Amino acid sequence: MGRPTLYHALTGNRPFPPPAPAGSDPVARYPQFVEKPFPIPDYVPEPIAGVIMRMLALDPGDRPTAAEATEALEPLAADVAA
Secondary structure, three states: OOHHHHHHHHHOOOOOOOOOOOOOOHHHHOHHHOOOOOOOOOOOOHHHHHHHHHHOOOOHHHOOOHHHHHHHHHHHHHHHHO
């Protein structure tokens, strides 16, 4: 599941403003390259929100790898499902 998809599944919203139409200024067309994601609502448990926000970090070097994200989220998912 992609980072924005997981955010959307948890919140019902996009993590970034909607993109501008094709042919627009690149910053308007791809806001996720220059803007931080919207905050995750408080109803999402902080440990889960924290992992998701790290997955959406602007700097790719600040994002967890897929294995790191899985390792962080698996035990949290078990808690939510219980």
